[in-house]
Amino acid sequence: MLAVYGALFYVDSQSIVTPLMAKSLSTDDFKSWTLEINEGIEFTDGTPYDAEAVKYNWERAAGEGSALTAIAGQIASLEADGLTLQIELDAPNPVFDRQVAEQLSYIASPTALEEQGADYTEPVGAGPFILDSWDPAVGEEMSRNPDYFLEGKPYLDELNFTVIADPAQRVTTVTQGGADIMNNYRFAILDVIDDPCCASYGVASGGLRMFIFNNEVAPFDDVRAREAAALAIDPTEMTQTLTQDPSASGWSGLFPSSSNLYDKSFDLESGDIDAATALVDELKADGVDVSIKVLVASVPELVRAAELLQINLQAVGFDVNLEQIALNDWANAARVNKDFDITFYPGIYDLNNAPVSMTALFEGGENIATYSSAEMADALQAAREATSADELKAAFKPVQEIYSKDIPFVVFGIDERLFFHGTGVAGFEAIGRGMLLTENLYRTDLSE
Amino acid sequence: MIAVLRAVGVRLLYGIPVFLIVTFGVAMLAELMPGSPGQAILGDQGTPEAIAAVNERFGYNLPPLERYGAWLTDLFTQFDLGTTLFTREPVTDVLGRRLVVTLQLAGMALVIALVIAIPLSLVTALKQGGWLDRILNVVSSAMLSIPSFVSVVLVSLVFTVWLKAFPATGWVPIAQGLGDNLKYAFLPALALALYEAAFFYRVMRSDLATTLREDFVLVARAKGLPKWRTIAPRHVLRPSLTSLVTLLGVAVGRLLGGAVIVEAFFSIPGIGGESIAAVSIKDMNMLQAIVALGVVIYVVLFILVDLAYAWIDPRVSVK
Numbered sequence: 001m002l003a004v005y006g007a008l009f010y011v012d013s014q015s016i017v018t019p020l021m022a023k024s025l026s027t028d029d030f031k032s033w034t035l036e037i038n039e040g041i042e043f044t045d046g047t048p049y050d051a052e053a054v055k056y057n058w059e060r061a062a063g064e065g066s067a068l069t070a071i072a073g074q075i076a077s078l079e080a081d082g083l084t085l086q087i088e089l090d091a092p093n094p095v096f097d098r099q100v101a102e103q104l105s106y107i108a109s110p111t112a113l114e115e116q117g118a119d120y121t122e123p124v125g126a127g128p129f130i131l132d133s134w135d136p137a138v139g140e141e142m143s144r145n146p147d148y149f150l151e152g153k154p155y156l157d158e159l160n161f162t163v164i165a166d167p168a169q170r171v172t173t174v175t176q177g178g179a180d181i182m183n184n185y186r187f188a189i190l191d192v193i194d195d196p197c198c199a200s201y202g203v204a205s206g207g208l209r210m211f212i213f214n215n216e217v218a219p220f221d222d223v224r225a226r227e228a229a230a231l232a233i234d235p236t237e238m239t240q241t242l243t244q245d246p247s248a249s250g251w252s253g254l255f256p257s258s259s260n261l262y263d264k265s266f267d268l269e270s271g272d273i274d275a276a277t278a279l280v281d282e283l284k285a286d287g288v289d290v291s292i293k294v295l296v297a298s299v300p301e302l303v304r305a306a307e308l309l310q311i312n313l314q315a316v317g318f319d320v321n322l323e324q325i326a327l328n329d330w331a332n333a334a335r336v337n338k339d340f341d342i343t344f345y346p347g348i349y350d351l352n353n354a355p356v357s358m359t360a361l362f363e364g365g366e367n368i369a370t371y372s373s374a375e376m377a378d379a380l381q382a383a384r385e386a387t388s389a390d391e392l393k394a395a396f397k398p399v400q401e402i403y404s405k406d407i408p409f410v411v412f413g414i415d416e417r418l419f420f421h422g423t424g425v426a427g428f429e430a431i432g433r434g435m436l437l438t439e440n441l442y443r444t445d446l447s448e
Numbered sequence: 449m450i451a452v453l454r455a456v457g458v459r460l461l462y463g464i465p466v467f468l469i470v471t472f473g474v475a476m477l478a479e480l481m482p483g484s485p486g487q488a489i490l491g492d493q494g495t496p497e498a499i500a501a502v503n504e505r506f507g508y509n510l511p512p513l514e515r516y517g518a519w520l521t522d523l524f525t526q527f528d529l530g531t532t533l534f535t536r537e538p539v540t541d542v543l544g545r546r547l548v549v550t551l552q553l554a555g556m557a558l559v560i561a562l563v564i565a566i567p568l569s570l571v572t573a574l575k576q577g578g579w580l581d582r583i584l585n586v587v588s589s590a591m592l593s594i595p596s597f598v599s600v601v602l603v604s605l606v607f608t609v610w611l612k613a614f615p616a617t618g619w620v621p622i623a624q625g626l627g628d629n630l631k632y633a634f635l636p637a638l639a640l641a642l643y644e645a646a647f648f649y650r651v652m653r654s655d656l657a658t659t660l661r662e663d664f665v666l667v668a669r670a671k672g673l674p675k676w677r678t679i680a681p682r683h684v685l686r687p688s689l690t691s692l693v694t695l696l697g698v699a700v701g702r703l704l705g706g707a708v709i710v711e712a713f714f715s716i717p718g719i720g721g722e723s724i725a726a727v728s729i730k731d732m733n734m735l736q737a738i739v740a741l742g743v744v745i746y747v748v749l750f751i752l753v754d755l756a757y758a759w760i761d762p763r764v765s766v767k
Contacts, residue, residue, distance in 0.1 A: 069498055135535065135717070136532075136534045136535065165712045165724065166617075166713050169604070176608065178617060178618055328483065328729070332482050332483040332487050336487075336496060
């Protein structure tokens, strides 16, 4: 999407909202915002990339059948004038710029949207590449946009994405030179990470590995049950089982140690079987049914971790039924139907853009745990309104404290996405949750 | 000739209820799959309301019977299998592209399997109990017992990782060069051929051994005809082909519809790979079309097999 549409803004690796196609997004009161767009940008079909185009896209995003209604729906009115868009929100939102950067940044040609209607299958953007063909079962083929607004970019003439379903085959294809770049977690390429054919580029933000409780139903509507489950596991054992990397370490904080937001005093306690057993016994004595269902997407590493969790929880007195589900069906089962007592977050939960990502995790679209706490809502509001690094750090202290008290989910590891690539390609710059700025990629192995 | 045409017509008529039962079964089974096409289109961020709106827009909210009826009507009145879920392309176009790839792979796999199985079975049948016969007996048993998800890994390990002789994944159409096409097609075809070759070998070896005990072979030997040049190819091979032809029909059907693991492993854009994609994104139209195609292929193949019996053995008549 980024390669075809470019972006109004993006969140860089330091979590800073950075303009690309836009010039600025400013506000005095967090309710009225002004968007300024760079001059001279056109979509590849010749339509001007201006405020009217942004307005058209955002109004469409707020409409029925859109995945972005929650974000775009907060916009009360839009007024376009040339390259300036006046935005009026329903209520003040201090992180609107971050939300725009993450979810409303991709602007399609209004002409193409109008012409193609509901069957919008031939995307037209103003990004560095033009989509020539796409096929969900095969991949995408793109060619250079010669009129891209950043002069001289992109450096590559073609950019092709190929679907390779088998994880091992993806790695082999890159080591063999059949593909230049693949995206995965570090543990997936441990065997070849030192191969001279290739190199790797890690995405700085990293993310949380965690399992989530259904906070709405018994037994995990009771904090004693959640605490017992947290105490029953050893995060390092869990992480090593998941990654199959004996040198991997577990983690039980809400932020990595490298983050200035991290406060060690709020790490979750773990690995205390006696305390966990006592809590489960207490629940049983109170008549709480401790039969639980662990739902896991049938991805090998997650299944390994879930099986270990099953053993750990059974050892402290829970009666655990483990259910696997296809990865594509996990979202419906976990997010929509809440068909679990515990479920593993598939992959990692990105830490980039902490005020937005933590809000989503505790009370927004990523709140799979259906956790609800007025105290946490206040703490997150303060975090969103923080205007300096010190304020942000201070604001996130109560967030971590409430998390360690309520335990709506259990963090057991920190991992990072990385790009494993052949040595013939360079210019890596990851943004947001690990996307690449493809206009910066270039080849180093071309002869004159 | 009229008898043959009548026989073909009757078999085609038998195929109609099979077609209806299988496609209806798939349509109903698809209803049991978790999630919905709207969920697949909107992804994780889709709200229940947005998902319902997309399902309604594309008619996925209709009762399954009504949807199946509409699908059947469109198929038989306009030969319209609908459009794909994401790209909104006619399903027939996508299916056509995929079928060409799968047909090539299946064809290559069959050729490789036959080239391996027939000469080896002839040699071991004529030298029964010899060292080669004993070794191939073990090897073919092993190959039959190795599932395809293991054989693809073994083939890839040897030819891609160790020998670095073939690309790990991908596909180049014939139109872009036969050499490149064969380079990408060989490994998946070989992976598919291993099981078929073992199967063909064992059946052929057994049938050839039986034929070799027939009186007419004894007569040919008594007349002093050369064993390798005349008796084996002319007197023994043809009467031993009946079982192989039946197996060929089943094998072609299996290769066209069941190469799912091999195609997914090597990222081949064929019917198998498309099946996986269709299931994972809940592309009902594509799923239905693939199953319908499978039924048609099997019905046609069994008709061809019946006709082939008569051609191989004139004593057999088509009724």
